[in-house]
Amino acid sequence: QLIAKLKPILEEGYRPVIFCRYIPTAHYVAEHLAKAFKSHNVQCVTGELHPAEREERVEAQANEDEPPILVATDCLSEGINLQEHFDAVIHYDLAWNPTRHEQREGRVDRFGQRTPVVKALMIYGDNNPVDGAVLRVIIRKAEAIRKALGVSVPMPEDENRVTQAIMQTVLLTRGLDSGMSQMGLGLEEVETLDDIEQQVNVSWESARDKARRNRTIFAQQAIHPEEVLPEWQRMQEVLGSQDDVQRFITKALAALRAPLQPYRQHYRMSWSELPQAIKERMAGHGIRRMDQIGFTLPLPRDVVYIQRSHPLVTVLADELAERALESDYLPAADRPARRAGAITTNQVNQRTIIALLRLRTNLVVEREGTRREMLAEEAVTVAIEGNQAPQQLDTEEAVKLFNLEATQNTVPDVRERAVRQALERLQEQQSTLDTIAREHGQQLLKDHRRVRDSERDGRGTFQVNPQLPADILGVYVLMPEVAF
Structure with a gap:
């Protein structure tokens, strides 16, 4: 069979x-x-x-x-x-x-x-009394409870008793048919499958009631999705989509002069062209080589699926960030990521300054005499268009601006002057940046309270303390084309 x-x-x-x-x-x-x-x-x-x-x-x-x-x-x-x-x-x-x-x-x-x-x-034997007993008492009963409750309830622990009862039932059944019951073996007095089935029912009912009580105590069903949906959506924006992962990996590898090569529905990696530092970091994660990668499932078995939590994402992000921070010690060719820059593009009508901020917020929760402090650290993007005040951008707006390409050459002196002026402008707007940090902290507090209230656990007091001034991690200038 x-x-x-x-x-x-x-x-x-x-x-x-x-x-x-x-x-x-x-x-x-x-x-x-x-x-x-x-x-x-x-x-x-x-x-x-x-x-x-x-x-x-x-x-x-x-x-x-x-x-x-x-x-x-x-x-x-x-x-x-x-x-x-x-x-x-x-x-x-x-x-x-x-x-x-x-x-x-x-x-x-x-x-x-x-x-x-x-x-x-x-697979089971339709003429096998042991399999028949197992199906009747255990598997079908478990399936019935799972369908009724929505979760699986484990079998009572004493499996040996169940085993013994099944075997004794089989022997008794066959003994009655073949005259074994006349041999004086005393099988009629042992615990039968009917006895054990009744005990299993009691144990399972108890386990089912306990599972139902646990669902009430932990009250997952009391959280209404629509109440916490805004937090979920913001978290998804922060974490990024699979398209963001593919975009990052593709651009990062190209910048490191190890570009991906399209192959069928996935990509071939230029592993031998990767910098040795990245290979060593990957080896620390137990990965010594990857020849083919993909970003959309399903994939062939010899193709590695790359998602946000894959070590390749972390390793490339760390490497690029460290190179950007070591800009004073590395030649320009070895710095594919920069903390500052300026380009000329026909995609903007006025000079636009993009600043990447690091906001740190101290969240304090006091409840039932216990004080708990948590530090939230986030990166947000602000933009200054022309003479306007800095405005915070959402993730989609920020990615759109960062993806703009240069459409005209910009001489080095103009780039340096543009970045210097942008830094001066941001210094003048430091109070506005701090206001953005405070507003962000208040939004964080509202989100925290709403989630607590949605799970019926809004007890205690909450407060946020933005850690000022807001740190500027990167400055980038988009300049409109100049007609000659």
Whole structure:
């Protein structure tokens, strides 16, 4: 049955993990699958191996040219992530605790899985009284509770009693049919599956009631999304989208003279052209080489998905920031990012000064005699157009201005004079910049209170203390074209 079900799954390109309950069963299954699927790399991982050996065998199998089939016991249902190399789970043996099934599938169906659809298959014997008992008492009951409550409730802990009851029930059933009950074995007096099912029901009802009480106590459902949506939207703007990640990586690598090369639906990296400092930083994250990267899922397995939290983003940002801050010690060619600059562009009608500010705000919360202080540090962008006062920009406006390209050459003396005048103008406007910092702090306080109120936890007092003056991290000048 397993071989018959595996054939179409393998033909679709899936890479399955087959979970067995017992070590001899796993070896038996792996032996027969190796004979049936000779073009596949069939491996068996059980608790006989040291944890490090298990992980090595999984990784080695994933690096083979032949498509893998992994047979494993529940030693792999916890601790080792399998989503990078496998995308299907088959339960060859039914686990007598439904939580175990979730753990098995959770090693594959988790964050980082490249395949859009993960297959999960449960095999049972329709003429097997043990499997029938497990399905009736445990798995179907667990599914009913999950559908009713919306969350999974774990199986009561005493699995040995459940196991014993199932086996005794099977023996009793067969004994009545075959005359075993006349042999004086005393099986009629032991705990039966009906007895254990009643106890399981009681335990599960108790666990379900406890889960329901926990949901009431922690009151996640009391938070109304529309009340905290403004904070969520602002946070999304600050964090940036996947398009922002792609834009940054593409421009940063090009500035470091290691540009990406488009290839099919993703990109090839110029790894050998990267500065040695960046390679060393990446090695510190356990990454010694990346040949192909992409920014949109799904991707082929040999292509690395780059999202905001990937080490490549952090490493490039740190490297560019440090080079910008060390401008006095590095030649201009080695400073792709600058703290100051000026360009001439036909995209503006009047001189525009862009300043990148660092705002630090001390948030103080006092509640029930306890004082707690938090420091919020944010970067905001302000713009001064012509003779107007500085105005804070939202993320979209700031990115739009920073993406403007030069349309006319600007001689060095003009650039230096423009930056110097911009610094003088910002110094004159320092009180306005500090006012922006105070207003930003008040907005932060309102946001904090609104979130607290939305979760019905608005007790205590809150205050914000902007740390002034606002720091200027970068100054950039956009000058309109001059007609000759």
